[in-house]
Amino acid sequence: MVLQSIKFDVEFGLLEILDQLLLPEKTQYIKIKGVEDGWSVINKMQVRGAPAIAIVGSLSLAVEIWKEEFQDKKTLLREIEGKLNYLISARPTAVNMKLAADELLELAIQLSRDETCSTRDMKKNFIDAITMMLDKDIADNKNIGKHGSDAILSNLQSQETTIKVLTHCNTGSLATAGYGTALGVVRRLHEMKRLDRVYLTETRPYNQGARLTAFEMVHDKVPATLICDSMVAYLFQKKHIQAVLVGADRVAMNGDTANKIGTYQIACLAALHDVPFYVCAPFTSIDSSKSSGDSIVIEERPEHEMTYIAGKRIAAPGISVWNPAFDVTPAKFIRGIITERGVFECSDLKNQLNL
Numbered sequence: 001m002v003l004q005s006i007k008f009d010v011e012f013g014l015l016e017i018l019d020q021l022l023l024p025e026k027t028q029y030i031k032i033k034g035v036e037d038g039w040s041v042i043n044k045m046q047v048r049g050a051p052a053i054a055i056v057g058s059l060s061l062a063v064e065i066w067k068e069e070f071q072d073k074k075t076l077l078r079e080i081e082g083k084l085n086y087l088i089s090a091r092p093t094a095v096n097m098k099l100a101a102d103e104l105l106e107l108a109i110q111l112s113r114d115e116t117c118s119t120r121d122m123k124k125n126f127i128d129a130i131t132m133m134l135d136k137d138i139a140d141n142k143n144i145g146k147h148g149s150d151a152i153l154s155n156l157q158s159q160e161t162t163i164k165v166l167t168h169c170n171t172g173s174l175a176t177a178g179y180g181t182a183l184g185v186v187r188r189l190h191e192m193k194r195l196d197r198v199y200l201t202e203t204r205p206y207n208q209g210a211r212l213t214a215f216e217m218v219h220d221k222v223p224a225t226l227i228c229d230s231m232v233a234y235l236f237q238k239k240h241i242q243a244v245l246v247g248a249d250r251v252a253m254n255g256d257t258a259n260k261i262g263t264y265q266i267a268c269l270a271a272l273h274d275v276p277f278y279v280c281a282p283f284t285s286i287d288s289s290k291s292s293g294d295s296i297v298i299e300e301r302p303e304h305e306m307t308y309i310a311g312k313r314i315a316a317p318g319i320s321v322w323n324p325a326f327d328v329t330p331a332k333f334i335r336g337i338i339t340e341r342g343v344f345e346c347s348d349l350k351n352q353l354n355l
């Protein structure tokens, strides 16, 4: 059975998301009735992952406007613009919701100006565009898997047939519409029988690795080993890791990449141990408005997310806490950006975006 993080059928007003705060103990879905529910589950990280945030946020708008009748296209356009701006505010670091909102608003403006398009047609065409995001994301991830596995295997010495990789956080079916980005490359390597093992960090404090990536790898029977975040240097020293594969929340034009906290220190260690470090991300995670990572806003999460685990306090009451949810890895540490269009050097991103 395929792991389904999103259930959607707008005809039935159905949008449900798997509550990722309850995994792996409980598999429980939450009904999303509109953008307020969408904003809430994103902000509370009941659904998370850069692509999944954009998809669930946009789908929450689709189910909301599907139920409503609009007197004219101007009213519908005003509703769409206001609710897209609201959804963008749920979490600041991942760029995907902002890029999706920009594209959807541009479509709505075009439809509102098209005199051959009725209000009903505008609503249907707009919702259809959102629905297509699901299939496109899965297709993009399959291409990321193909390009990434080809690139990594090309690095192998002639006598090496299988590969050991390290990944951080969760970049699989629980962070996307399905298959995953960095975990999509892992899945592709496994499908090709070229994966020896994937090592995954627990990824404190939310534990995306221990709770989500481990869940996905066990579910798919992929050879995987969980390690603590503090074990990465020793892993590089004692195991022959041939690549690091991470996701991205926002890639700047020079290749600087914002990703889950801990990514930057893994990149530093990978450089020290000469392990190729790859960022795996669809073009929907690339921000052409950012020339470098310097201006990427880093979300800071509530202190209880660090001082408690599963509702039990693990840190002394009264201790101060700093809880940045992301860090920025400089382009110099990144061997390549693995995308659905191919694998690019950081210096080539601008050309790939025709900028």
Ligand SMILES: CSC[C@H]1O[C@H](OP(=O)(O)O)[C@H](O)[C@@H]1O
Binding pocket: 048, 049, 050, 051, 169, 170, 171, 172, 175, 176, 181, 182, 208, 246, 247, 248, 249, 259, 260, 261, 325
């Ligand atoms: C498919 S990339 C997912 C990306 O999002 C994660 O952050 P969060 O769990 O806080 O949404 C992490 O940075 C992953 O690399």
